[in-house]
Amino acid sequence: MAFKILTINPGSTSTKVGFFENDRPLKTENLKHETKDLLKFKTVYDQYLFRKKAILEFLKENGIKITEIDAFAGRGGLLKAIPGGVYKVNSLMKQHLKYAKFGEHASNLGAILADELAKEAGGKPAFIVDPPVVDEMIEIARYSGMPENPRKSVFHALNQKAVARRYADSIGKKYEDLNLVVAHLGGGITVGAHNHGRVIDVNDGLSGDGPFSPERSGGVPTLRLIELCYSGHYEPETMKRKAVGKGGLVAYLKTNDAIKIEKEIEKGDKKAETIYKAMAYQVAKEIGAYHVALSCKTDAIIITGGLAHSEMLVGWIKERVEPLAKVVVFPGEDELLALAEGSLKALKGEIKIKEYE
Numbered sequence: 001m002a003f004k005i006l007t008i009n010p011g012s013t014s015t016k017v018g019f020f021e022n023d024r025p026l027k028t029e030n031l032k033h034e035t036k037d038l039l040k041f042k043t044v045y046d047q048y049l050f051r052k053k054a055i056l057e058f059l060k061e062n063g064i065k066i067t068e069i070d071a072f073a074g075r076g077g078l079l080k081a082i083p084g085g086v087y088k089v090n091s092l093m094k095q096h097l098k099y100a101k102f103g104e105h106a107s108n109l110g111a112i113l114a115d116e117l118a119k120e121a122g123g124k125p126a127f128i129v130d131p132p133v134v135d136e137m138i139e140i141a142r143y144s145g146m147p148e149n150p151r152k153s154v155f156h157a158l159n160q161k162a163v164a165r166r167y168a169d170s171i172g173k174k175y176e177d178l179n180l181v182v183a184h185l186g187g188g189i190t191v192g193a194h195n196h197g198r199v200i201d202v203n204d205g206l207s208g209d210g211p212f213s214p215e216r217s218g219g220v221p222t223l224r225l226i227e228l229c230y231s232g233h234y235e236p237e238t239m240k241r242k243a244v245g246k247g248g249l250v251a252y253l254k255t256n257d258a259i260k261i262e263k264e265i266e267k268g269d270k271k272a273e274t275i276y277k278a279m280a281y282q283v284a285k286e287i288g289a290y291h292v293a294l295s296c297k298t299d300a301i302i303i304t305g306g307l308a309h310s311e312m313l314v315g316w317i318k319e320r321v322e323p324l325a326k327v328v329v330f331p332g333e334d335e336l337l338a339l340a341e342g343s344l345k346a347l348k349g350e351i352k353i354k355e356y357e
Helices: 045-061 089-099 108-119 158-171 224-231 236-243 246-252 260-265 271-291 311-321 335-347
Strands: 004-010 014-021 024-032 071-074 086-088 128-130 178-187 187-193 197-204 301-303 326-331 353-355
Touching: 004 045, 004 108, 004 335, 014 045, 024 045, 045 108, 045 260, 071 108, 086 335, 089 108, 089 260, 108 128, 108 246, 128 335, 158 178, 158 187, 158 197, 158 301, 158 335, 178 271, 187 271, 187 301, 197 271, 224 236, 224 301, 246 260, 246 271, 271 311, 301 311, 311 326, 335 353
Parallel strands: 004 071, 071 128, 086 353, 178 301, 301 326
Antiparallel strands: 004 014, 014 024, 086 128, 178 187, 187 197
């Protein structure tokens, strides 16, 4: 049976939408919003009617009747920590997102928009899939050595889970039957240990855990970091930007553009080559660590994210980790497709639809 699914991924200045038949995209578009229009709204929630109108216009322009859509899936926002999976949008979820109980972000509108459109379609189901707050870490993985600062699960859950399921499907197995190490390489880098369907350990790429990335510093020597913070040379916001936004490749090479860096390497830039290779080295070490987290019983290592398009970077990583397990590459980060794939499995009864509570 063919299901029509509309997927919605709200960003800070745009709303990405995709119209799918099962997992086949029929039409996708990035609906861009003018900053001046968004500034009229006091909160993110206040934008939902504005964005809903843009989505309805997208449907009209492409001759898509809202009543022909079988399900709506929105990007999960900042909710309480929950296990991964497909969740039905309910009143508690909408309340938490509306009042930004766990933080305000454009993605909070994903579930709200999906639910509003689902009602207009005649009461069709509305879902979220593997939101950023997915937390399945085992207890011993949470200890950092500093009780006031435990390790947390903050990672590219939607894409990591999607490619893990995609790989399982490709070999005729269930995600829940496999041990996988998944490395997402993007502006931030996260590596997760997927143990029979649960991400039992993962680096918090946003808070400085793990490898450095194009824009983030990753783990750095702690005492030296403290000295820099109290040196009197840097404001708190400056230090935060050094960790996230102006760290990693940006700090060393003044750019986060991997294509530009690779062109410089091809021209003979040894500094660029060393730093780019150092990032690959750190990713490989992180993959090794999560291979150990799986008791060295890894069925496959999956490399994904935007930087997985780089044959140079992936090649350097492969050189170090191929002895551990089979390496497969799923380049890119197609969140609209990931939302459609998760929703499709729920509609077909292949995975259980969960309740947010």
